[in-house]
Amino acid sequence: MLQTLVTTLRQIFQAEIAILHVDVDSGPPFEAVSPRGTDPRIWADLLEAAPTSAPRTTGTRVVEVHSDRAATPGIEHMVVVPVQAETRGTLCLGYGKKAPSSTDDLVMFDLLGDYLALVLRPTIAQSPSSEVPNGSSTDDLVSQAAHDLRTPLTPISMLLQTLERKAAIGTVDLESIGRARRQVQRLTDMVADLIDLARLREGRLVLEPVVVDLREAFARAARTFRERERRRTVELVLGDEPLWIIADTDRTEHAITSLLDHVARLSQGDAPVRANLERRTADVSLAIHSERTVSKASPALELSTSSTATLHHTPPLGLGVRLADALFTHLGGTLRIAGSRDGSVRVEGTFPLAPPPSGERSAS
Numbered sequence: 001m002l003q004t005l006v007t008t009l010r011q012i013f014q015a016e017i018a019i020l021h022v023d024v025d026s027g028p029p030f031e032a033v034s035p036r037g038t039d040p041r042i043w044a045d046l047l048e049a050a051p052t053s054a055p056r057t058t059g060t061r062v063v064e065v066h067s068d069r070a071a072t073p074g075i076e077h078m079v080v081v082p083v084q085a086e087t088r089g090t091l092c093l094g095y096g097k098k099a100p101s102s103t104d105d106l107v108m109f110d111l112l113g114d115y116l117a118l119v120l121r122p123t124i125a126q127s128p129s130s131e132v133p134n135g136s137s138t139d140d141l142v143s144q145a146a147h148d149l150r151t152p153l154t155p156i157s158m159l160l161q162t163l164e165r166k167a168a169i170g171t172v173d174l175e176s177i178g179r180a181r182r183q184v185q186r187l188t189d190m191v192a193d194l195i196d197l198a199r200l201r202e203g204r205l206v207l208e209p210v211v212v213d214l215r216e217a218f219a220r221a222a223r224t225f226r227e228r229e230r231r232r233t234v235e236l237v238l239g240d241e242p243l244w245i246i247a248d249t250d251r252t253e254h255a256i257t258s259l260l261d262h263v264a265r266l267s268q269g270d271a272p273v274r275a276n277l278e279r280r281t282a283d284v285s286l287a288i289h290s291e292r293t294v295s296k297a298s299p300a301l302e303l304s305t306s307s308t309a310t311l312h313h314t315p316p317l318g319l320g321v322r323l324a325d326a327l328f329t330h331l332g333g334t335l336r337i338a339g340s341r342d343g344s345v346r347v348e349g350t351f352p353l354a355p356p357p358s359g360e361r362s363a364s
Helices: 002-012 040-049 103-126 135-168 174-201 214-228 249-267 319-330
Strands: 017-022 030-033 061-064 077-082 089-095 209-213 234-237 244-248 273-279 283-289 334-339 345-352
Touching: 002 017, 002 030, 002 089, 002 135, 077 103, 089 103, 103 135, 103 174, 135 174, 174 319, 209 214, 209 249, 214 234, 214 244, 214 249, 214 273, 214 283, 244 249, 244 345, 249 273, 249 283, 249 319, 249 334, 249 345, 319 334
Parallel strands: 234 273
Antiparallel strands: 017 030, 017 089, 061 077, 077 089, 209 244, 273 283, 283 345, 334 345
């Protein structure tokens, strides 16, 4: 699956080749090469000796490669991205002509290197003494990283190219700048989700549990979602009485926003996303869903089902949804995410009710 990740990165950044090499203290290095690439070790001495054509204000550097010495014909520049995943590593992207070299480009590559380091760190920690790493968990993590990276990085790359062309003729495109900024924020959120998820699994995430009204958390999360997805509406059915739970306010709101985004992304179309909260004896139940718009001319999508299941095929879960699942479980709640027969997705969960804070009236 490292091969899939590296090939995806090459396609996103429109490079001729992509090479990933990460040293491991107690085992063989992690290496992967995109099609047309060569053995990563062939590039090692070359990259060390080659001159740098971009100012070293960032960790990423652009290296000039003489064609008569290149390990792969036609490569003239290499963008060298440091990947500090416990040990030293490098992602190299090779270009035949002009390579991304502006400060904004290199800052984006630095962020990419930090993200890859976070993705690979658990993998490296698992592999060391054994020659065969934990295949299933490693493949799942790396595959998810490759999938998630493509979402914000592809439009970022396209927007930067558009801005560069317009800047060359003296045009300032404020709308594209705003869109690029929002995509960079998505990438930043993705890195933050990965950090929190890793820390939560290791028991190192510092939470600030307080008594909060789950209705207010949903309302604030819905506002955040509307700011990101302005073409989608959110319909909330939250009830009239406070629904007190014990949770970390900011992270719970972020988790709810991630769930709303997940449902909206898989349902597509412009149907509203609906969220319902209902008080039960000892807990509060939640449900988030949206109808999937299907063309009458399109054939019905058949999902694999069991004879007893009411919900069906589980769609791939992004980092934000994985964090939401882990956070809900940590706080005593439950979360179930699955596809419905029509291809849409439905989120169901529970949170244990807490006594109201001092001075607040209990719900009858």
